[in-house]
Amino acid sequence: MASITEASLREAITQRLGAIHVEVTDMSGGCGQAFTSLIVSPQFKDLKSLKRHRLVNTALKDEIAAIHAWTAKCQTPDEWDKERDTAAPSLDGTVGGHVEGTNQ
Template sequence: MSDVLTTEFLDSAIRARLDAVHAEVVDMSGGCGQAFEVIIVSPKFTGKNVLMRHRLVNAALKSEIAAIHAFTQKDYTPEEWAKKSGQ
């Protein structure tokens, strides 16, 4: 991992480590890689409440989250995402 996280690296890590079927990563820091807002859609979230989902993501991205200032996540199952996005 480089000193500055990129949206592409974080997107790839999320998809690989959490089996995400959809991920949206936005660098809220203006490109310096210190604040990210993410949406993660994964079947791994099925049957888990919000706290359990956040813990799962935090464990999967532990080293990346430790290297940045702010990390905001919204986690959905594929079914929840389909309803939310109107599919």
């Protein structure tokens, strides 16, 4: 199997799990041995956390076998939308991309 990358994992997750949003981060400094991910897929609907992770691990069994560490956060589209709507405000002084207290 070729080297595992953020892009290759993102593509595999999107195709195999019908994901509508995927974030993959190489936590190993670029050597491709440790990844963390956020996977948003309608296939997770009505599944508890353990079954969601089993679904992901089955879909990515070859990729996971080739790396050292793997972490996945699995959400349905509704859960993802709700989390984004209730996310804490940015600490960079902006609200919705605009500096608070200005008309910009």
